[in-house]
Amino acid sequence: MNITLPPLPYAVDALEPHLSRRTLSVHHGNHHAAYVAKTRALISTPPESTALEDVVRSSAGQNEPLFNASAQAWNHAFLWQSMRPGGGGEARGAIAEAIEESFGSQRVFSQQFVSAAGDQFGSGWAWLVLENEKLQIVATSNAGTPLTTAQRPLLTIDVWEHAYYLDYQHRRLDYIAAFLGHLVNWDFANQNLERHRAARPPTSANRSLAASSAAT
């Protein structure tokens, strides 16, 4: 991903009434734009030929201001795609099967997602990630991101107050319910799941299978 502000993948009012034009306008046009501008200002390489993901990974634990700006730039680009107009409701396709395998049911998944997002103290994010073939829900504080771990992100919700305060004030749980009920983009989660499964390193089981089929 380039170090530029990506356009919203839908109109600025397309998530109404669940997230207002005003929230998206400020969140994308001011908060996200500022993280991108700060990242560009802090790096020493040309932003046009530098991958944002590389900046996030190389600054983690090394350069806190650059990590905070670049991880927030990446997290927000991922966030916009995690929502869509007319989204929400039951998961479909491969992600639905993976949720049932990993959590037992979509209801249990929803309960755990609400807990992770609702219980995050202060600013942060909740994520659905793939790790070791299983789905997990994790929360990160401030600019924290699974990009610096072995976890592969599938979906995220921003629980910084700027993400919902204009529309929901202190009612973070109502915002999380609107996200799950009306906004979450299961197509995006399915695309990420397919991509990460295709890119995974071979396990010992399928390595030996490959070796034995190569020998015959």
Ligand code: FE
């Ligand atoms: Fe945000």
